[in-house]
Amino acid sequence: MTSTVPSPSRVPGSGPDSAPGSGSGFGSGEADLLVRAGQVLRPALGLYLDLHAHPEPSGQEARTAEVFADRLAAAGLEVTRGVGGHGVVAVLRNGPGPSVWLRAELDALPMREETGLPYASRNDAMHACGHDLHLAAAAGAAELLAALSERWRGTLVVVGQPAEETLTGAEAMLRDGLYERFGRPDVVLAQHAAPLPSGTVAHMTDGGPPVTGAGAVLDVTLHGRGGHAATPHLAVDPVLAAASVVTRLQGVVSREAAPSAQVAVNVGTLRAGTAANVIPDRATLGVGVRAADEASLDRALAAVRRIAHGESVAAGAPRDPEVTVVSRSAALRCDPAATAAAWGAHARLLGPGRVLPWPGSLATEDFPLFGDAGAGIHGESGIPLVYWMLGVAGEERPDGEPPAPNHSPHFAPDVRTALRPAIAAPAAAALDHFAAGSGAGSGPGAGSEPGAGSKPGSEEGSAATAEGQ
DSSP: OOTTSOOGGGSTTOSTTOSTTOSSOOOSSTTHHHHHTHHHHHHHHHHHHHHHHSOOBTTOOHHHHHHHHHHHHHTTOEEEEEETTTEEEEEEEESSSOEEEEEEEOOBBSSOOOSOOTTOOOSSOBOOSSHHHHHHHHHHHHHHHHHTGGGOOEEEEEEEESOTTTTOHHHHHHHTTHHHHHOOOSEEEEEEEEEEETTOEEEEOTTSOOSBOEEEEEEEEEEOBOEETTOGGGSBOHHHHHHHHHHHHHHIIIIISOTTSOEEEEEEEEEEOSSTTEEOSEEEEEEEEEESSHHHHHHHHHHHHHHHHHHHHHHTOSSOOEEEEEEEEOOBOOOHHHHHHHHHHHHHHHOGGGEEEEOOOSOOOSGGGGTGGGHHHHOOOOOOEEEEEEEEEOSOOTTOOOOOOTTSTTOOOOHHHHHHHHHHHHHHHHHHHHHHHTTSOSSTTOOSOTTTTSOTTOSTTOOTTSOOO
């Protein structure tokens, strides 16, 4: 940690005494988890500040994995490193009972941070999607559950997954025998930072849209004939063809997708040439395609291929373009019953008005592979997945501007208000599942039905105006 990173004690609201009612005695319900989280907040905050200042992009998360693994080991978990690359798996066994998994992501994005925070990244990567917060929360929740071992029986498994941003890390871990080596989960939990108010969470509603969309990343290479810029008639310019592809792709959404369909096509990179006086012999585009369902995604992908081929023919290219699907992910639909249980646990933890229905998003995730979408890899079926959005926005800005969204160079969770509920939310959901699996009712503080006071599908506290990650 560099000298520009503040110590945890200097971040307002970060100390163990910053929550009302904090102290050495604790009750038995979910609500006291917010208080108890204060006792693990300081090391979790230290981890967050460290990871935020030292981000590593997908596939290069060696230091991140080491720091995360060391924190889990210090909390008393049995840690295995190097699963599917830099993946980390930490296990806490506490007698017979359900196997509850908690997954967080290790990787950052290849972009430069512009937040101006004293602990901002100083390299060419940035935690612009909140993965550093997810890791700190997962480590804090694990330490909290270890301290509350008298309340539950079963096995807690914490997964630090590499390469989520490239949609390749979950598959790599599963192909490395994740379930064969560590057992079949009874439920897999995950959360994701979103520009919602801190202290709120948002869940998928039963029968509503998926939490995240289906998506694919493609590399499109257009071929030309290189030459001198002074003699363009002797060359075939792939840059012009690439520009035509970029323009034409905009019609996939506006003219080929139904107005009611949710489809997005983005050209994130275009690389060609080495000098202004040289016509290159190829141009490569990085294209992201997203849709609310697999059928719409398939149609959009077919359109990308058709347009790339058509523009190559129109340009007189010497050979066909190469269109490669680098990665693909399914839409994320969570298990309704497990989601309702987590909704209820969070309503008891935060208050029913602070658990919101999630309207869906075209953000993509490889988390579905932990469930039925990955059955062809891990050979299991029927594993319940629960995934919720975590509010990380602090007080409203004086200028009235909305908080910077995920993947913005200005994205900055308000760690002072977001970290404590980020720790308590997965701990509450895990305790509820441990209790249900052992036949102890609906979890610590049982007495309210799952979702009581703010049921899935209700209009109260809708997150419909919030943007996804």
